Amino acid sequence: MYYQFGKVRPHLTTRSLNPENQETPIHFISFIEPVADSIFYRRNHFPYPILTPESFTLKISGSVHYALLINYSDLLKLPSKSKRVLIECSGNKRAYFEEKVFGEQWENGAMSEGVWKGVPLKNLLEYTGIKAGVNEVVFRGRDVGVKSSQLIHYERSLPIAKALHTDVLIAYEYNGKPLSQKHGFPFRLIVPGWYGMASVKWLNEIILIKDKFTGPFQTNDYVYYYKNGTSEQVTTNHVNSTIQQPQDKQLVKSGTHEIKGIAWTGSGVVSKVEISFDKGDSWEQAKLKKIPKEHQTVSWSYPMEFKSGNEYHISVRATDNEGKTQPAEAIWNKKGYGYNAIMQITVKAE
Incomplete structure (x- = not known):
């Protein structure tokens, strides 16, 4: 006699729990269809942020003519676009370097793909009016933690030209449903073609600056430090x-x-x-x-x-x-x- 337990489903592979970092079961799913939210890989630097009423507003400030404070319900009313996009952690396959390095030992599953819906960032920035001389756009997430003995937000920047690409989105849906809390609800930046560190989750504020952003997740982490002593920023996904x-x-x-x-x-x-x-x-x-x-x-x-x-x-x-x-x-x-x-x-x- 055999018990029937129903369909056996693949699960995430845990790399760490605090913060949570888990791999997509890439060997047991098809990428022909979008990857389900429940098995989308999870990459975090800090604990998940707590949702508050302020979480549902997004601020655009800095070198703009008109600062903007937009709430979640109003963003949903703006013209939107949907785009299927791969998000891959820059540390994907790190475990396979022959000369080992420190960090989460990701194998093949620090990547997932699905359909994101949101408002093109370019449209929002045009509403605010970009001042002359803007060089970069900084994106601040609501996730907070201690790094190098300082309490900081997760923050990254994009060159202004990249930020104005029509495919860069302020996303609020994934695969036809509102973003889940673990993947950035209510606002998440989506930067197609760049490794996942650029797609800031739990987006809180967008700041246009004329100088160069020097936050630790820009100038310390997510930098290629080569053996010959040179370095360069991590940006575009490799083939x-x-x-x-x-x-x-x-x-x-x-x-x-x-x-x-x-x-x-x-x-x-x-x-x-x-x-x-x-x-x-x-x-x-x-x-x-x-x-x-x-x-x-x-x-x-x-x-x-x-x-x-x-x-x-x-x-x-x-x-x-x-x-x-x-x-x-x-x-x-x-x-x-x-x-x-x-x-x-x-x-x-x-």
Whole structure:
């Protein structure tokens, strides 16, 4: 006699609880449909902020002609747009650096994708009137904590040109429902094409400045510190791919199976995904499941016959239409950002 427990569902993989950091079960879900809110990866620096009446107002200040204080209900009445966008943590795949670095040891699941609805930031800034000489736009979240012995908000900035891109949104919905508390309700910035640190959650205030923002999450964290002593800010997502199935060291049944996964890039679109069974000596093209779109993953597959008793070394790399291809080895940096080396797994057929 067997008990029927219903459908078995994948769950988040915990990396830390305080603050909460959890991975999407990327190997067990399809990215063809938007990722459900309940299994959207969670990345936090501080505890979740407490909702208060003030949480439902958004302030725009600084170098503007008319400061603006807009409440949640009024924002919902403004012209909006919806856009499917990938959000990927810059530390995604950090665990795979051969020379290990400190930080959350994310594997492949610090990324998710869905449909965001909101008001283009450009429209709001035009309402306020931007003064001449504005260089950056600062975004302050309501999440607060201690960093370097100081109590601070999570804050980031964007260059004014990026902030005025029509795809940058002040989002209030995800997949047709109001944002959940854990993903930024009531206001969240969405910056397509940039790593997730730019998409500030629980947005509280937008400040236009003429100088350069120097907050710790801008000039200390989210910076590539290279071995040669140089550094640069983390911005655009690197071209990348993941094998979802099979998994590394998995025993697979003999016969023909689909090797499948996803690929993405921060600028442009994925143009091809290639697969190798001889450690990169030769490559064959995988099939893309749909026409690639900007700021979204594209699913791919490759049918393969697995023969009992054989081991298979599988490598996958993506290339985008700007000519960027995943490297054999990711560029090491002190904080472990932007890992995008060719993905490699080994499986055995039985």
